[in-house]
Amino acid sequence: MANYKDIIDNCKSTKGGIIEAFHALQEEFNYIPQEALTEAARVFGLSEAQAYGVATFYSYLSVEQRGKYIIRMCESAPCHVAGADEVIKAMEDYLGIKVGETTADGKFTLELCECIGQCQATPVISVNSKPIFNVTAQQIPEILGQYK
Amino acid sequence: MNMAEEMRVLLEYADKINPESAEDYIKVGGYEGLKKARSMERKDLIDEVKRSGLRGRGGAGFNAGMKWSFVPQDVPVKYVVCNLDEGEPGTYKDRMICQKNAQALLEGMAICGHAIDSNQGYIYCRGEYPFVVELLKNAIASAKSSGVLEDFDIEVRMGAGAYVCGEETALIESIEGHRGEPRFKPPFPGVEGLWGAPTVVNNVETLACLPYILVNGADWFAGIGAEKYPGTKILTLTGDINNPTYFEVPTNYTLRDVIYKLGGGIKNGKKFKAVQVGGTSGAFIPEQNLDTPIDFDSMSAIGAALGSGAVLVLDETRDIVDVVTRISKFFEHESCGKCNPCREGTFRCREMMEKINSGKGSENDMDNILLLSRVMQKAALCGLGQAAPIPIESTIKHFRHEYMRKVL
Ligand SMILES: Cc1cc2nc3c(=O)[nH]c(=O)nc-3n(C[C@H](O)[C@H](O)[C@H](O)COP(=O)(O)O)c2cc1C
Ligand code: SF4
Ligand code: FES
Numbered sequence: 001m002a003n004y005k006d007i008i009d010n011c012k013s014t015k016g017g018i019i020e021a022f023h024a025l026q027e028e029f030n031y032i033p034q035e036a037l038t039e040a041a042r043v044f045g046l047s048e049a050q051a052y053g054v055a056t057f058y059s060y061l062s063v064e065q066r067g068k069y070i071i072r073m074c075e076s077a078p079c080h081v082a083g084a085d086e087v088i089k090a091m092e093d094y095l096g097i098k099v100g101e102t103t104a105d106g107k108f109t110l111e112l113c114e115c116i117g118q119c120q121a122t123p124v125i126s127v128n129s130k131p132i133f134n135v136t137a138q139q140i141p142e143i144l145g146q147y148k
Numbered sequence: 149m150n151m152a153e154e155m156r157v158l159l160e161y162a163d164k165i166n167p168e169s170a171e172d173y174i175k176v177g178g179y180e181g182l183k184k185a186r187s188m189e190r191k192d193l194i195d196e197v198k199r200s201g202l203r204g205r206g207g208a209g210f211n212a213g214m215k216w217s218f219v220p221q222d223v224p225v226k227y228v229v230c231n232l233d234e235g236e237p238g239t240y241k242d243r244m245i246c247q248k249n250a251q252a253l254l255e256g257m258a259i260c261g262h263a264i265d266s267n268q269g270y271i272y273c274r275g276e277y278p279f280v281v282e283l284l285k286n287a288i289a290s291a292k293s294s295g296v297l298e299d300f301d302i303e304v305r306m307g308a309g310a311y312v313c314g315e316e317t318a319l320i321e322s323i324e325g326h327r328g329e330p331r332f333k334p335p336f337p338g339v340e341g342l343w344g345a346p347t348v349v350n351n352v353e354t355l356a357c358l359p360y361i362l363v364n365g366a367d368w369f370a371g372i373g374a375e376k377y378p379g380t381k382i383l384t385l386t387g388d389i390n391n392p393t394y395f396e397v398p399t400n401y402t403l404r405d406v407i408y409k410l411g412g413g414i415k416n417g418k419k420f421k422a423v424q425v426g427g428t429s430g431a432f433i434p435e436q437n438l439d440t441p442i443d444f445d446s447m448s449a450i451g452a453a454l455g456s457g458a459v460l461v462l463d464e465t466r467d468i469v470d471v472v473t474r475i476s477k478f479f480e481h482e483s484c485g486k487c488n489p490c491r492e493g494t495f496r497c498r499e500m501m502e503k504i505n506s507g508k509g510s511e512n513d514m515d516n517i518l519l520l521s522r523v524m525q526k527a528a529l530c531g532l533g534q535a536a537p538i539p540i541e542s543t544i545k546h547f548r549h550e551y552m553r554k555v556l
Contacts, residue, residue, distance in 0.1 A: 015343075016325030023275070023306055044325060057327040057484075060275040060309030076237035077428055078386035078460055080474045114311060114478055115237035115428075116276040119386045119458075120393055129278050 002028050004036035008043050018044040018054060022061050030070060030109075031062040059113065067102040067109035069147045074124045076115035082122035083136070088112070090137035091125075094144060107147070153409050155372070155398045157380050158356050162248035168286040170294040173251035179296045181362030185259045186298075190221075193263045197358070200366035201378040206231055206314075206351030207426070207455050207531070209377065209444040212358075218338040219264045219346045226266040227347040228257050229323070229337075230355055232273040232280070233307055233314035236427030237478065238458035241382035242352035244394050246280050249356065250287040256355030258300045259362060264348055269302040272319050275309050311482040315530050316349040317341075318484070329486045330530040353382060373399030374443035381442060381457050387423075388415045388463035397442070404438040407461060418463040422547065426455020428475050429535035431542035432468065451542065453535075468550045472543050473498075473505040479536035490533025493524040497537055510556050514544055 007028060011021040021040050025032050032040075032055055041051035055061045073079075073088050092098055095108050102109040118124045121133030125143075132143060156162070165172035173179065185193050198213030219226060230253065234242045245253060257269040273281050284304050291297050305323050307313050313322045317331035320342050341347025357379055361369045370378045382396045383406060390412030397406070403423065407413065414420050422432045425442070431452040433440075440446050447454045462471065476498040483494045500517050503509040521537035528534045544551060 016323060018325040019308055019322065020306065023308065053327055054325065058275070058308030058310050060307075075474070076478060077424070077471055077475055078238045081387055081460075081462065081466060081471060113276075113309065114482065115235070115239070117234055117240040117243050117274070119238050119240055119384060122386060122392070126276075129276070 004029075004033065005039060008036065008040050012043055016044075018046065018051065019058070022055055022058075026061065030066045030068065031064060033065075034063070037063065065102075068107050069127050070109045070111060071144070072111045072113040072116070072126045073099075074114065074116050074118075074122075074126075075112050076119075078115070078119045079123040084123045086137040087123050087125065087135050087140065090140040091144070094140050108144070153397070153405070154395050155380050156396050157360050157372075158245055158252060158353065158382065159248055159396045162244075165249075167246065167248055167250040168283055168290055170251055170287070170290040170296060173249075173255075174294070174296070177363065178251050178359070179255055181359030182255050182258050182262075182296065184362045185262050185358075190263055190265060193259075196366050197263070197361065200361045200369040201376070202354065202357055202361060202369065203377055203444060204351055205353035205357075205381065205457070207236075207453070209454070212350060212354055215338060215350075216260065216263050216348055218336070219348060220339065221265065223346055225268075225345045226264050227342045227345055228260045228264065228266050228269040229316075229319070229342060229347055229349045230257055230269065230271040231314060231316065231319060231349055231351050232271055232277075233319060234274055234277075234352075234456070235311035235314045235482075236429065236456040236458060238384060238386045238424075238460050239427050239456040240384050241394060241457055243277060243280055244382065244384075245352050245356050246283060250284060251291060252356045252359050253352055254287060254291050254297065254302060256358035257302060258297050259358045260348055260350065260355060261300045264346070266348075267299050267301060269300065270323055270342070271302060271304045272307060272313070272323055273304055274307045274313075278306070281306055310484075311478075312484045312530070312532050315532065318530070319349065320347065327484075329484045330532075332529070373401070374441055374446065376445050377443035377454075381454070383410075383442070383457045383459050385411050385459045385461065387461040388418065388466070389413075389461045390415055399443040400441045402439050402441050403433065403459075406442065406459060407438070411459075411461065414461065414463050416463075418465060420461070421464045421466055422462045422468060422543075424460040424462075424539065425458070426453040427458040428478055429453075429532075429538060430455050430458075431538050432472075432546060433542075434546040451545075468543050468547045469501075469505050469554055472539050473501040475539045476501040476536075479532070483532060483536070487527075487529040487533065489524050489527040490529070490536065493520055493528070493533060494536050496520060497540060501540065504551060504554055507554055508556070509554065511552075514551060514555065517541075518544060
């Protein structure tokens with residue numbers, strides 16, 4: 001695993017680049033670990049409280065530990081009318097967790113999100129930012145079964 | 149099948165050229181507009197864009213050339229910022245422009261750069277599109293290495309899942325590495341924007357029109373579509389429609405034709421109930437207004453908005469109150485919390501909508517929502533809070549009977 005200090009150092013020259021650094025950290029760890037947040041605040045000249053304020057403002061960023069695969073279900077109106085609720089239910093049943101939780105083996109975190117801009121194929125979920133189209137409740141075991 | 153109905157300007161070469169390749173784009177006439185722009189005096193260039201009648205495609209419909217003319221000239225550093233936040237639910241037209249014709253966007257930014265004397269551009273791309281960020285970085289590298297951009301540089305920054313960051317001053321805050329909370333206006337970004345420097349913020353589609361305006365002339369553009377909002381518009385169709393896809397049409401195209409010609413009509417042979425145009429912050433429009441053209445002013449005249457060009461169609465079986473309740477949750481979730489009318493207002497709207505939707509509300513709740521709606525539209529700091537109650541207000545107006553079925 002890459003060192004969080006190196007990851008932050010790589011973004012140091014980007015003006016106002018703390019959000020870029022957070023993205024790079026999440027790419028590696030799937031969330032922003034506490035010590036990395038402290039380091040990012042130092043590098044970008046912010047107080048820790050300010051850095052925390054930035055990290056918690058954005059729904060894509062997380063300061064809580066998350067699973068290896070982050071599943072996000074779009075709940076916006078077009079996906080809602082296309083049956084998002086049934087897909088959420090199917091995922092909760094299949095994973096044995098509720099929205100916002102992570103499976104005990106640390107594999108999956110289930111989150112809700114708003115439109116991810118793939119509305120030609122509603123309802124849409126994404127797994128680690130990769131969109132999956134026209135999802136039905138029946139397909140959930142098959143789709144999620146592919147993630148090892 | 150629908151190509152005959154469409155009018156493709158920005159998407160003419162979709163899937164025929166590699167959007168990352170400057171060479172491909174140059175082969176079909178690309179970067180001629182920039183050449184022409186650079187041969188012009190700044191003032192003449194701004195006048196040409198003004199005369200074309202090009203108005204913002206990001207929702208506010210402001211004349212692009214006019215916006216540029218407010219940028220002071222006696223300041224050394226200025227920025228061109230492209231708004232690719234595209235957070236409005238049901239919208240993916242800016243993604244399509246990038247995936248089909250990214251070089252036109254880069255060319256448009258460089259044209260704007262010449263007009264306001266800036267050599268630094270930023271593209272703020274939403275966090276949900278990491279693959280578009282990659283594409284754009286490759287497209288920029290290709291354009292830079294071919295030399296067409298000369299000294300104009302473009303950097304891509306990524307958002308992180310906040311709808312409010314599409315608001316131009318929140319977007320600027322986010323590029324600066326802050327929480328994406330809107331600023332008080334004035335000062336407007338054109339005078340004091342990114343890092344305090346004059347900044348033009350334009351939508352992807354607005355910028356991508358520029359090369360075609362320069363090559364074909366302001367009169368050509370002004371002659372397409374609606375007189376006061378000329379050009380083409382890319383629409384994205386969702387919901388109960390046979391062809392849920394994107395289309396580029398002249399701006400005088402009517403909603404009815406969008407739904408029945410391009411959209412192929414309502415799915416499963418059902419009847420039409422309502423259409424929401426402009427994304428989740430738009431008004432719901434009933435059958436009797438379907439003959440309205442989609443342009444900015446015609447939509448405003450019926451109390452709706454063209455917005456981002458998203459078109460959500462609902463069939464006769466849909467529960468409007470349920471859909472609007474879902475939308476009210478969106479706004480509660482996305483309110484940045486900076487100002488009270490929106491922070492509290494979106495919370496109360498959601499609360500009252502859930503109450504009504506679950507059969508526990510009364511007509512009194514509806515009156516309260518309408519009162520709150522007036523307060524939010526007048527007192528919220530940014531467009532998010534101002535638009536949040538519009539889906540509720542418009543449905544109470546046009547589909548009151550559906551609410552009445554649910555209230556005590
Ligand atoms: C809550 C909110 C969200 C917005 N989202 C976007 C967006 O995603 N894309 C966009 O181009 N404009 C968006 N806008 C409009 C921008 O503030 C701004 O008007 C626009 O980028 C200007 O570009 P234009 O003149 O080319 O339309 C949003 C406005 C508000 C209030
Ligand atoms: S209207 Fe809403 S989103 Fe806009 S500044 Fe106020 S609280 Fe934030
Ligand atoms: S509404 Fe779900 S992806 Fe756009």
